[in-house]
Amino acid sequence: MIYLDNTTTTQMDERVLPFMKRYQTEEYGVAISDYSPSFLMKSKEALKNVQEIIAGKINCKPEEITFTSGQAESNNQVLKGVKGHIITTKIEHSSIIETCKDLEKKGYSITYIGVDKEGFIDLGQLKKSLRNNTVLVSIQHANQEVGTIQDIKKIGLLCREHKILFHVDASQSFLKELIDVQKMNIDLLTLTAHLIHGPKGIGALYIRNGTKLEPLVYGTRIFDIPGIAGFGEAIKLWGSKDIEKMRSQKEKLIKELKKIPNTSIFGPINNSLPNTLFVGFKFIEGESIVLYLDTEGIVLSTGSACAGKGLRPSHVLEAMGYNEEYSHGSIRIGLSRFTTSEEIDITLKKIKEIVEKLRKMSPIKK
Amino acid sequence: MNIYTEKVIEHFKNPRNQGKLKDYDAVGEKGNPICVPPATKIFCNSETEVIKNLEIGDRVLSHDGKYHKVKKIYKRKYSGNLVTIKTGLGEVSATEDHHILAIKIPEGQKFYRTENRKKLVNNKFWYHISDLKRRDLLLYPILKEIKDKKSIELSFKKSKWDFRSKEIPKKINLDEDFLRLCGYYLSEGSARTKTSQTYVTLTFGMKDKEHVKDAAKIVKKIFGIDAKINYKPERKTINVVIYSVEVTKIFKILFGKGAENKRIPHFMMILPPMKQKGLISGLWKGDGYLNPKKPRAGYATISYELSQQIKTLLLRQGIIPSIYKEKEKVLKGVKHRKSYRIHIGDRFSLKKLAKILGKTLTTKKDSMTISWMDENYLYTHISKVESKYYNGYVHNLDVEESKTYVTEPAILHNCGDVMHIYIKVKNDRIVDIGWETMGCAAAIATTSILSEMAKGKTLDEAMKLTRENVADELDGLPPVKMHCSNLAADALHEAIKNYREKHKKVKSK
Numbered sequence: 001m002i003y004l005d006n007t008t009t010t011q012m013d014e015r016v017l018p019f020m021k022r023y024q025t026e027e028y029g030v031a032i033s034d035y036s037p038s039f040l041m042k043s044k045e046a047l048k049n050v051q052e053i054i055a056g057k058i059n060c061k062p063e064e065i066t067f068t069s070g071q072a073e074s075n076n077q078v079l080k081g082v083k084g085h086i087i088t089t090k091i092e093h094s095s096i097i098e099t100c101k102d103l104e105k106k107g108y109s110i111t112y113i114g115v116d117k118e119g120f121i122d123l124g125q126l127k128k129s130l131r132n133n134t135v136l137v138s139i140q141h142a143n144q145e146v147g148t149i150q151d152i153k154k155i156g157l158l159c160r161e162h163k164i165l166f167h168v169d170a171s172q173s174f175l176k177e178l179i180d181v182q183k184m185n186i187d188l189l190t191l192t193a194h195l196i197h198g199p200k201g202i203g204a205l206y207i208r209n210g211t212k213l214e215p216l217v218y219g220t221r222i223f224d225i226p227g228i229a230g231f232g233e234a235i236k237l238w239g240s241k242d243i244e245k246m247r248s249q250k251e252k253l254i255k256e257l258k259k260i261p262n263t264s265i266f267g268p269i270n271n272s273l274p275n276t277l278f279v280g281f282k283f284i285e286g287e288s289i290v291l292y293l294d295t296e297g298i299v300l301s302t303g304s305a306c307a308g309k310g311l312r313p314s315h316v317l318e319a320m321g322y323n324e325e326y327s328h329g330s331i332r333i334g335l336s337r338f339t340t341s342e343e344i345d346i347t348l349k350k351i352k353e354i355v356e357k358l359r360k361m362s363p364i365k366k
Numbered sequence: 367m368n369i370y371t372e373k374v375i376e377h378f379k380n381p382r383n384q385g386k387l388k389d390y391d392a393v394g395e396k397g398n399p400i401c402v403p404p405a406t407k408i409f410c411n412s413e414t415e416v417i418k419n420l421e422i423g424d425r426v427l428s429h430d431g432k433y434h435k436v437k438k439i440y441k442r443k444y445s446g447n448l449v450t451i452k453t454g455l456g457e458v459s460a461t462e463d464h465h466i467l468a469i470k471i472p473e474g475q476k477f478y479r480t481e482n483r484k485k486l487v488n489n490k491f492w493y494h495i496s497d498l499k500r501r502d503l504l505l506y507p508i509l510k511e512i513k514d515k516k517s518i519e520l521s522f523k524k525s526k527w528d529f530r531s532k533e534i535p536k537k538i539n540l541d542e543d544f545l546r547l548c549g550y551y552l553s554e555g556s557a558r559t560k561t562s563q564t565y566v567t568l569t570f571g572m573k574d575k576e577h578v579k580d581a582a583k584i585v586k587k588i589f590g591i592d593a594k595i596n597y598k599p600e601r602k603t604i605n606v607v608i609y610s611v612e613v614t615k616i617f618k619i620l621f622g623k624g625a626e627n628k629r630i631p632h633f634m635m636i637l638p639p640m641k642q643k644g645l646i647s648g649l650w651k652g653d654g655y656l657n658p659k660k661p662r663a664g665y666a667t668i669s670y671e672l673s674q675q676i677k678t679l680l681l682r683q684g685i686i687p688s689i690y691k692e693k694e695k696v697l698k699g700v701k702h703r704k705s706y707r708i709h710i711g712d713r714f715s716l717k718k719l720a721k722i723l724g725k726t727l728t729t730k731k732d733s734m735t736i737s738w739m740d741e742n743y744l745y746t747h748i749s750k751v752e753s754k755y756y757n758g759y760v761h762n763l764d765v766e767e768s769k770t771y772v773t774e775p776a777i778l779h780n781c782g783d784v785m786h787i788y789i790k791v792k793n794d795r796i797v798d799i800g801w802e803t804m805g806c807a808a809a810i811a812t813t814s815i816l817s818e819m820a821k822g823k824t825l826d827e828a829m830k831l832t833r834e835n836v837a838d839e840l841d842g843l844p845p846v847k848m849h850c851s852n853l854a855a856d857a858l859h860e861a862i863k864n865y866r867e868k869h870k871k872v873k874s875k
Contacts (some may be wrong), residue, residue, distance in 0.1 A: 053855050090488075105476070112488065287806040288378070291370075296380055361384055361810065363786045363802040 002343045004300040005174065006195070007144055007276050007334035012230070013197040019233045020226040030222050050232030057235060057355035058189060059180045060206055067228050068204035069101060071095055071171040073216070074190035075138075077205060079103060081213030082137045084135030089113045089121050090319035091148075093169060097315065113139075115319050118268040121146030127158065127205055136165045145303065145316045145332060146267030147276030149177060152230055156185030165211065171203075174240045175245075176273055187211050193227070197337060198234030202227030202319045242337040247274040249335055249344050256348045260355055266317060266330070267301075278303060280322075280330035284358040289331050292354040298347055303330030371841040374811040383817035390788035392868060394861030396853045401444060401461045401760035402773070402796045407508035407674075408763070409772045412635035414674055416760045428768035429467055431510030431742065431775045438572055438764035443863075445757040449495045449670030453504050454688030454737065454748040455677065456774025461760060462753075464778040465492035465772075469503040469745070477501075480736060487740065492779050499751055504776045505743040508681045511636045515540050520616065534589045534612050540637065547584045547649040549648015550577065552621055552628055552672060564614045566605040570652075572599070575687045577651045580607050589613055601761035622671075626703075630679075630824055643722045646679055649722055655710075658728045661716050665708040666692075673706035674774070678710075683722070685715040686737050688746075712737065746775065785813060787857040791865055795824050801854070808847035809854075812836050825862050831855050 003011065026171050029040035036044075051062035068074045072095035079086065079099045086095055090112045096185070099322060100110045111129040121139065137159050144150045152168055159166035167188035170179055174191050189206035191197055202224055207213060254277065257263055262282040281289070286302030293300060303314050317330070334349075370378075404418035407426035418441075419428070435655040450459040451466075460466070469490050471477045477486075483503065492506060498504075517539045538544060554568045570578050578595060578875045585593045585608055592845050596605040608614070622629050634645065650656065654665035674687055680687045690707045710716055713732055719728055737746045765771050770779045785805070790798035799817045803809050816836050820828045837843045843852060 028370075283804060284804050285804065286811075287812065291375070291378065291807045295375060361381065361802055362804040363784055 001296045002347060004054060004205060004333050004335065004339065004347065006282050006296065006336040006339075007103065008301065009194045009200065010197050010336050011338060012194075012199055013234060013237055013337075014235045015237060016198060016230045020230040021225040028225075030225060032220060034166065038104050041053050043223075046225055046232075047223065050228050050235075053064050053232045053235050054204055054206075054232075057175070057179070057317070058191075058206060059182050061209065064206055064209055066205050066207060067223055068203045068205050069201055069224070070194065071169065071190055071192040074192070074205040075099060075169060077216045078136070078138065078173070078188050080192070080216055082135045082165065082206075083108075083214075085109050085131050085133045086136045086138060087109070087111045087113060087117060087126065087129050087134060088138045089140070091115055091119060091143055091145075091173065091316045092138070093144055096140070096169065117150075117320055119143055119146045119266075119316070119320055120268070121150055121155075122153075123154065123158075124304050126155065128160075129235050130162055130164070134162070135226050136167060138167040141170040141179065142177060142273045142276075143267070143277070143316060144172050145314055146278045146320070147273035149170075149173065149269050149271045149273065152179075152184045152186070156363045159187075160185040172273060172276070173233065176243055176275065181206060181208070188213075193231035193234055197236060199230040202231050204231070215220070238337075244272050245336070246335045246339070249339060249341065250274060250277055252341075252344060253277055253333065253348065257351065260352060263355075266320065266322065275335040277333040277335075278317075278330060279333065280328075281359075283362045284328060284329040284355065286328060286330050288358055289329065289354055292357075293347075293350055294351050298350060300334070301332050303332055336342075369844045370807060370811075371843075372734065373815075373840045374807060374843070375390040377811035377814040377840065378807040381814040381819070383799050383801065384814065385800050386786070386802055386848040387788040387790055387798055389790065390798075390800065390859045391791045392789055394787045394789075394857040394859065394864060395442075395693070396785045396787075396857035396860055401440075401442065401464070401762045402778070403448065403459055403756065404759055404761055405646045406458065406460075406761070406773055409674075412632040412675065412678070413629060413671055414774075417763070418759075420763065426765060427507065427509065428651035429505075429507050429770040429772070429779075430768055431507040432768075433511060434768045436767045437766045440762040440764070441759055442717075442762075442860075444760040446755070447496075447753045450750075450754065451495060451498060451504070451748055451776065452752075453746040453748055453775040455506060455744075455746055456689060457750075458773040458776050458778075459756075460495050460778065462494065463827075464495045466495045466498065467505045467777040468493045468498055469505070471501050471503065472499070480738065482834075483745075484738060487506065487745070490743075499749060500748055502748050502811060503745045504508065504567070504748060505745060506681075506775060507743060507777060508677050508739065508741070508771060509635070512638050513633070513636045514634050514638050514641070514815050518766065520612070538588060538616075539586060540634075540641070541608055542641060543584045544588055545634070545637075545641060545644035546648035546651075547581060547588070547836070548620070548630075548634070549645045549650070550652050551582050551617050551648075552630065553649050553652020553654070553667075555617065555621075557618045557623075558624065559614060559618065564609075564611045566608040566614050566617055566857050568608075568652075570604045570606065572602050572604060574604065574651070578604050578606055580651075585613075596795070626668050627671070628667070630671040632676045635675060635678065642679055642682065644783070646676075646683065646719075647722050648757075649676065650719070656716070656720060656723055656725060658720065658725055661720075661727045661729055661731065663710040663719055665714055666705050667708075668703045668705045672704060672710060680710070680715075680719075681739070682726040683718055684739065685710060685718050686712045686717075686739060686744060688737075716864070785809065785853050785857045787817075787822075787854065787861045789865065790860045796820050796822065796828055801857075806847070808843055808852065811840060813854040813857075815839050816858060820858055825865070829859060829862055831858065 027042040031040040031044045051065040053066050055062040075095040076099050104110050113125050115121050139150055139155055141152055156166050165187045168186050169190040171190055171192045173194050187208040192203040257279055264280045266278040290302045384529050406417045407414040408417050410424050422436055424436045424720050426436055447462055448459045449462055450457055476482050516748040517537050520536055550568050557566050568581055582593045585591055591610055594607040620631050620693045656663040677687050687708045687710055692705045692707055694704045695702050763771055770777050785803040789796050799821050801813045803813050836855050
């Protein structure tokens with residue numbers, strides 16, 4: 001099997017498992033206070049250790065890191081932890097968009113900033129949207145579908161000038177792009193483990209010291225120490241060479257796929273994640289491409305899905321101004337550290353095959 | 367993908383009989399294209415035209431508020447249900463699976479309030495017309511095209527028999543004054559072109575002395591002509607008469623002949639909205655009213671075209687109109703012709719209109735708002751949905767770039783699976799079959815298996831094959847796919863009908 005759905009989730013690195021096992025079956029105790037027996041305190045050490053690892057990656061203090069069940073919880077905690085006008089974008093992850101919609105129903109006002117054809121947000125609109133009662137600006141670092149990387153530093157500066165909390169969802173970009181919460185003026189940062197070959201169901205939230213957030217969950221929480229330990233280990237296993245490899249694989253994919261006529265690449269070429277590629281083929285349907293590749297053992301997903309009675313493009317493409325004609329035949333390719341160049345070659349060959357085959361069947365070819 | 371049976375996957379991977387037949391006898395085309403009855407009015411270059419009269423290259427209004435070229439025109443026979451949807455702007459009928467730009471309102475009291483409904487604007491989507499119900503919202507585009515024109519040139523030769531008319535300037539500035547005069551004419555004017563009796567009359571009510579003065583002043587300023595003011599107390603009117611062959615010709619060319627056919631020319635419809643205020647002001651001072659106490663405003667005309675154009679003009683000003691059709695009737699012995707009434711009840715809209723007319727609202731009374739607009743669309747709620755059986759031709763357009771076109775109350779879209787089935791017939795039996803389709807796995811598999819099922823069957827037998835037969839033969843289809851991806855049987859029936867029609871003609875020859 002060739003797995004290329006790495007923007008949805010990744011395969012966990014096998015080397016992470018022993019660490020998780022250790023805290024699941026050997027050092028399974030959890031310390032509630034600092035005066036617990038030493039067996040229980042091992043969990044605290046593990047937690048502190050991972051806090052330090054993450055703090056080192058994003059340039060913050062270890063105690064500013066808290067752990068959550070992942071991206072959705074981190075994002076929910078941030079949005080529901082504040083009260084007032086929130087500004088976000090039209091291309092966020094569903095855990096932002098859906099939460100905002102719910103907040104709107106509860107009477108809060110939310111502004112959704114639009115994006116251009118490449119997925120970059122409109123800074124002018126952001127500036128204009130700032131109000132006296134704006135409490136939070138929540139903008140993703142990199143997009144989950146098209147990979148567009150926003151100019152976080154600029155936005156951070158703007159928020160700092162207006163003394164507004166700045167939240168960044170860095171689930172997709174963590175370790176793939178540099179993040180420095182001090183330089184970028186980030187107050188809140190969402191991280192998740194499962195996209196970097198870590199375990200599923202574990203995430204982190206950086207909360208700048210002094211930031212007040214209403215907790216989402218009250219009471220003593222038994223943290224998922226095995227997950228946290230796995231998260232830490234997954235971070236350690238990541239190297240800078242991995243990014244270079246993914247980038248060159250992506251470049252090859254773009255170069256080869258562009259040779260197929262009537263093909264468009266969504267999102268920018270520069271300022272884009274090294275592992276994310278969203279490509280559309282005219283005159284055919286994405287579902288057919290995905291299903292065919294599935295039968296050939298290649299796993300990836302489509303950009304538009306049959307929703308009810310109609311085919312609906314993803315909200316990201318819609319916000320970028322693409323209509324159905326382009327988004328119908330679109331697929332998302334997500335590379336990982338484990339993707340080999342051989343796999344890329346096979347995938348390219350199969351995509352070319354199926355696009356040609358489906359186009360032959362299609363009555364609209366011009 | 368687990369939603370499909372093994373048989374679907376098998377046919378998808380190895381489709382049978384795929385491809386266009388070289389020497390086919392008939393073809394059946396099917397999809398989910400928008401199809402509307404032939405008399406559906408489409409917005410085309412600032413006027414409406416019934417869809418059956420549209421031609422390739424005509425420019426129709428699209429969801430983006432701009433005009434786009436018609437690329438292709440379709441016509442087909444249809445028997446089945448037509449869904450009719452009504453809003454304050456008018457009504458539209460279309461076949462059930464048409465895509466229409468709308469917002470579905472979730473159940474529950476919360477969305478009775480307009481403020482809460484406004485939060486749903488990001489949920490706009492192309493819905494099948496049959497999925498919509500009363501209270502859901504339809505989107506209507508605001509005309510975005512703007513082209514300023516400073517003046518119009520005139521090139522008339524003076525008629526031989528014309529001794530009375532004064533020379534008028536060769537160039538008329540398109541300023542607010544002239545546009546207001548145009549508004550007066552559209553509302554109150556008539557042009558007479560009998561030989562030696564060529565003149566324009568503007569008929570005002572006895573109370574409208576101010577407008578009479580204003581009109582006469584503009585005529586003097588622009589044409590250098592002294593208009594004659596005739597008091598007709600027996601008719602309770604004051605007439606402003608312009609005796610000039612040229613002025614008469616200008617108004618006739620610009621605005622059409624007869625009160626029923628009055629319309630605003632395209633170049634005037636796309637003037638900058640600022641300038642168009644003059645036109646609206648003239649129109650309203652003629653046939654409109656604004657009651658600052660109630661508050662409410664309205665406009666009545668017997669020209670359908672004009673009523674639709676005023677709607678467009680008002681939307682450009684951020685004013686929300688609704689249109690009612692009034693049937694022919696006799697009131698106090700006076701026969702009234704079929705008319706179109708434009709009504710404005712929304713407070714913000716009334717404020718804007720009052721400003722254009724130089725008036726102010728004198729009451730603080732709020733009016734109920736159920737429609738609203740943003741920079742791109744007007745959002746109006748559906749007041750009625752009906753479904754009726756229809757048998758006859760339906761039409762469809764393929765529009766360049768935008769893929770959409772605009773009818774009285776709604777924006778329609780054409781997209782969906784497209785399927786062609788080709789058949790070769792010998793002795794009333796299908797001897798060969800071929801097909802092309804753009805679609806998902808279900809669309810491909812259903813067509814593939816249908817081609818196997820139909821091959822060798824007589825035409826009568828093949829006509830009996832149904833969507834359900836096709837789905838059963840594939841050991842079932844996911845429910846979502848039954849409706850939009852299972853079109854093969856329909857396309858085959860279409861091909862057979864076409865074959866029989868062709869054959870009939872040959873026989874009867």
